[in-house]
Amino acid sequence: MSEVSTSAGYRIAIVEDDPNVCDHFIEIISSAVDLNLAGITSSIAAARGLIALRPDLFLVDIGLPDGSGLDFIPEIRTGCDARILVVTSFGDRDTVVSALTAGADGYLLKDSSQAVIAEGIRVTLEGGAPISAAAAVYLLDRLRTPPAVEVVAEEDSGLTPREVELLELFAKGQSYKDAARVLGISPLTVGNHVKSIYRKLAVHSRGEAVYEAIKTGQLNI
Amino acid sequence: MSASRLEAWPGRLIAAVIVVQAIFWLAIKPVLIDKPPTDFESITPVAISEAAVERPDYAALEAARFEPVEDFGAWHCCETGYRALRYHIELDEVPEQGLGLYPNINTDNLAIYVNGRFVAGEGDMTLPTIRYGALLRKIYHIQPANLHAGRNEIAFLLVRDGVPYFDYNRPIIGEYGQMTAQMRSAMFFAGEYKFMALAVIGLIALFALIVLLRSERKGESFWFFMLAASWTALSLYYVWIDRPMHGAAHMSFYFCVSLLLSLSWFCWADSWSAKPMVWPRRVAIAVFLMLAPTMVASLYFLSSGENFDRAGEILDYASIGFAIATIIRIVHGFIGSREDRYWEAAIVILLVTLLLLNAVTELTQSINMGYVGRSQPFLILGLAIAFFSRNVRLFRSQGQITALLEAQLDERTAELQLAHARQRKLVRQQAFDEERRRIMRDMHDGLGSNLMSMLLAARRGKAEPHTVAEGLQSVIDEMRLLIDSMDSVGESLSAALATFRARVEPRVREAGFAFDWMDETGGMLPAYGPRQVLQIFRILQEAVINALKHSEGSRITISVLPAADGIIITIADDGHGRLPAETGRGRGLGNMRSRAAQAGGTLSVRQSDTGLTVELALPGAHAGDEAGGHE
Numbered sequence: 103m104s105e106v107s108t109s110a111g112y113r114i115a116i117v118e119d120d121p122n123v124c125d126h127f128i129e130i131i132s133s134a135v136d137l138n139l140a141g142i143t144s145s146i147a148a149a150r151g152l153i154a155l156r157p158d159l160f161l162v163d164i165g166l167p168d169g170s171g172l173d174f175i176p177e178i179r180t181g182c183d184a185r186i187l188v189v190t191s192f193g194d195r196d197t198v199v200s201a202l203t204a205g206a207d208g209y210l211l212k213d214s215s216q217a218v219i220a221e222g223i224r225v226t227l228e229g230g231a232p233i234s235a236a237a238a239v240y241l242l243d244r245l246r247t248p249p250a251v252e253v254v255a256e257e258d259s260g261l262t263p264r265e266v267e268l269l270e271l272f273a274k275g276q277s278y279k280d281a282a283r284v285l286g287i288s289p290l291t292v293g294n295h296v297k298s299i300y301r302k303l304a305v306h307s308r309g310e311a312v313y314e315a316i317k318t319g320q321l322n323i
Numbered sequence: 324m325s326a327s328r329l330e331a332w333p334g335r336l337i338a339a340v341i342v343v344q345a346i347f348w349l350a351i352k353p354v355l356i357d358k359p360p361t362d363f364e365s366i367t368p369v370a371i372s373e374a375a376v377e378r379p380d381y382a383a384l385e386a387a388r389f390e391p392v393e394d395f396g397a398w399h400c401c402e403t404g405y406r407a408l409r410y411h412i413e414l415d416e417v418p419e420q421g422l423g424l425y426p427n428i429n430t431d432n433l434a435i436y437v438n439g440r441f442v443a444g445e446g447d448m449t450l451p452t453i454r455y456g457a458l459l460r461k462i463y464h465i466q467p468a469n470l471h472a473g474r475n476e477i478a479f480l481l482v483r484d485g486v487p488y489f490d491y492n493r494p495i496i497g498e499y500g501q502m503t504a505q506m507r508s509a510m511f512f513a514g515e516y517k518f519m520a521l522a523v524i525g526l527i528a529l530f531a532l533i534v535l536l537r538s539e540r541k542g543e544s545f546w547f548f549m550l551a552a553s554w555t556a557l558s559l560y561y562v563w564i565d566r567p568m569h570g571a572a573h574m575s576f577y578f579c580v581s582l583l584l585s586l587s588w589f590c591w592a593d594s595w596s597a598k599p600m601v602w603p604r605r606v607a608i609a610v611f612l613m614l615a616p617t618m619v620a621s622l623y624f625l626s627s628g629e630n631f632d633r634a635g636e637i638l639d640y641a642s643i644g645f646a647i648a649t650i651i652r653i654v655h656g657f658i659g660s661r662e663d664r665y666w667e668a669a670i671v672i673l674l675v676t677l678l679l680l681n682a683v684t685e686l687t688q689s690i691n692m693g694y695v696g697r698s699q700p701f702l703i704l705g706l707a708i709a710f711f712s713r714n715v716r717l718f719r720s721q722g723q724i725t726a727l728l729e730a731q732l733d734e735r736t737a738e739l740q741l742a743h744a745r746q747r748k749l750v751r752q753q754a755f756d757e758e759r760r761r762i763m764r765d766m767h768d769g770l771g772s773n774l775m776s777m778l779l780a781a782r783r784g785k786a787e788p789h790t791v792a793e794g795l796q797s798v799i800d801e802m803r804l805l806i807d808s809m810d811s812v813g814e815s816l817s818a819a820l821a822t823f824r825a826r827v828e829p830r831v832r833e834a835g836f837a838f839d840w841m842d843e844t845g846g847m848l849p850a851y852g853p854r855q856v857l858q859i860f861r862i863l864q865e866a867v868i869n870a871l872k873h874s875e876g877s878r879i880t881i882s883v884l885p886a887a888d889g890i891i892i893t894i895a896d897d898g899h900g901r902l903p904a905e906t907g908r909g910r911g912l913g914n915m916r917s918r919a920a921q922a923g924g925t926l927s928v929r930q931s932d933t934g935l936t937v938e939l940a941l942p943g944a945h946a947g948d949e950a951g952g953h954e
Contacts, residue, residue, distance in 0.1 A: 120772060120775070120776045121776075122775075122776040122777070122779040122783075122785070123775060123776060123779055125779070125780075125783060125785070126779040126782075126783070129783070164767075165767065165768060165772060167913050167914075168913060190767075191767060191771030191772060191774070191775045192766070192767060192771055194763065196760070196763060197767070212775050212779070213775055213778055213779065
């Protein structure tokens with residue numbers, strides 16, 4: 103973990119080029135007692151300097167003037183121990199999967215409310231990953247895989263019963279804490295489950311791509 | 324083959340074997356092998372005696388000392404050389420056509436004397452270079468002139484130069500006309516049949532040789548050739564009257580070719596099977612190469628009588644061994660293999676059973692029951708039919724070849740069509756996916772960011788009406804571009820340019836700018852693909868909007884000019900010439916540059932106090948055609 107003094111709170115770095123979005127995040131962080139702004143830049147080039155500050159968490163926009171935020175993620179990973187959340191306008195599958203496979207811990211929708219973004223950040227800092235109700239519905243639908251794809255995926259990409267339970271709670275709009283309470287487990291455990299689910303989504307998407315490739319004859323097993 | 328069919332092999336194989344064996348033992352053997360009952364009475368000879376003879380002539384025979392022989396079924400061993408057999412027959416009257424005599428003596432050559440007179444014989448009987456006229460059995464005709472009523476003497480001069488056994492079996496003597504009529508089939512099999520079989524199998528050997536030279540399955544072809552050739556050679560042994568080999572040499576020929584035949588069956592069985600194992604053949608050949616010289620050595624170096632016996636033992640045991648090995652190999656070939664040549668296997672098993680029987684009876688009773696000799700050609704013929712039908716396409720007629728080729732062509736065409744359809748579908752799917760991804764990206768890039776920004780600003784109360792209006796305007800511009808991309812604007816650059824001008828000119832003028840449009844290409848625009856066209860459209864739109872928003876100028880000039888290879892489009896303003904800020908919406912220049920690269924062209928910017936010019940250089944059509952659109 104990065105050097106952090108708990109009394110000072112977590113330090114957040116932001117890489118985002120739209121001023122309105124920046125203001126939005128700055129406001130959220132300022133009003134959160136336990137979150138501080140480590141630095142904010144609007145390009146990847148400038149963001150490199152932020153790594154040296156060793157923040158606890160990075161919020162990274164995808165569409166930056168000098169490149170894709172996703173390509174910057176590996177640099178963050180090698181440069182410091184910060185968690186990484188991708189911020190995006192749309193939470194479509196391609197975006198989410200590419201964020202996860204690029205190495206992000208999770209993603210946030212830019213227009214989410216203050217409370218949701220703050221909780222997402224905290225949950226990530228504690229080792230979990232944020233998950234919205236819409237995402238939970240989507241994941242439930244997506245990861246109950248038909249057998250065909252199952253065969254192709256090398257790793258297991260089906261949900262465990264616990265994970266399904268959890269997703270169903272999230273799909274109803276429960277927060278991390280609520281879901282943890284309902285299931286009688288700690289929020290940390292919830293976080294691990296969510297991360298595992300996201301991993302499966304990435305695997306599943308890989309598997310689906312392979313399956314499609316086989317179906318259309320590109321790949322011959 | 325389905326699993327159930329595979330598992331059914333033992334049943335099917337056993338069924339085929341039973342059927343083939345039944346056909347043989349119940350139908351073929353009675354016809355081919357069992358001697359038909361003779362309806363006439365064979366005359367019984369009396370006063371049988373035999374002797375060693377000094378010279379092969381009647382005088383020597385008369386001078387010889389005869390020893391009585393009790394009954395037929397006798398034999399003399401163990402020396403080569405000249406011998407004589409003599410007996411008497413009683414005739415009530417001389418038949419009009421004379422007598423038929425089937426001597427039934429195992430000897431190399433003979434001469435027949437009736438009442439002292441030479442009646443029949445096959446020529447030279449003088450050792451060492453004798454003719455082998457008596458290995459092939461036949462009925463000799465004794466002319467009535469040589470006979471008289473009452474007691475007649477029949478004497479045989481015999482010679483053997485290799486095999487040391489003289490076997491005296493019961494002769495068949497009868498009225499010639501009756502005898503030939505009754506024994507027709509028996510004599511056929513003893514005589515003409517042998518030649519016919521020899522010719523047929525010899526031809527098969529020849530064809531097998533031709534196929535061998537042209538075939539792919541060299542192993543099977545070779546051993547089938549060996550099979551047919553050794554059988555032909557062995558048959559030749561019985562009918563080759565003027566053979567050049569004598570004594571031990573001619574016995575060696577017999578033994579070695581017989582062993583070779585047994586070997587060939589086994590090696591053929593291995594090479595015929597679906598999964599030849601090859602090493603059993605090597606082992607078998609090694610065995611042959613050990614045994615053959617051993618047999619030959621026995622024949623040459625052991626004493627007369629013992630030599631033949633020893634060699635015979637080796638041959639019989641080896642034949643039994645090879646026969647059993649062949650059966651095992653064939654049955655083994657069915658285990659776990661996709662083998663469905665049940666009938667061929669059954670035929671081979673039948674034949675090998677006969678070989679076995681043959682060898683066993685040789686060992687135990689010293690009687691050749693003739694199973695193998697007569698049935699082997701049919702079995703080889705059966706195998707030949709199967710072999711050639713599988714291997715030979717040489718003899719198909721023109722029409723059949725054409726039909727074959729047409730069938731193959733149809734197959735290939737169908738396969739190609741299938742592959743083509745799959746390919747088309749794939750390409751369509753890929754184009755689809757690419758389009759979808761492009762639209763998604765466009766929405767993210769443009770619409771998403773614009774709307775998001777406005778939303779967040781509005782939420783915090785920072786949205787001034789004119790900013791919102793601008794924002795919404797650019798959102799609509801974006802949406803128009805998106806719709807254009809799915810519409811016909813992408814069809815050609817000239818269509819895109821026309822639309823662009825129509826859209827942009829009013830806005831420019833409304834914003835208070837003067838608008839100039841120069842197109843000096845004379846309509847000769849390169850033919851870009853839709854993706855390229857849209858990228859170009861976007862670049863132009865963005866450049867103009869930037870000029871409108873940031874230049875603080877009063878005139879915008881757009882020109883489309885032909886270049887050495889391709890065209891150059893420029894958007895020039897007369898403002899302060901400074902670059903638009905990199906932050907904020909649009910990501911300006913960087914974005915435009917990457918779009919230009921995607922379209923296969925290059926973007927350059929010229930700045931001066933008198934204004935900013937954005938120049939887009941685009942290549943000729945073929946160079947840039949597929950450059951656009953990579954994700």
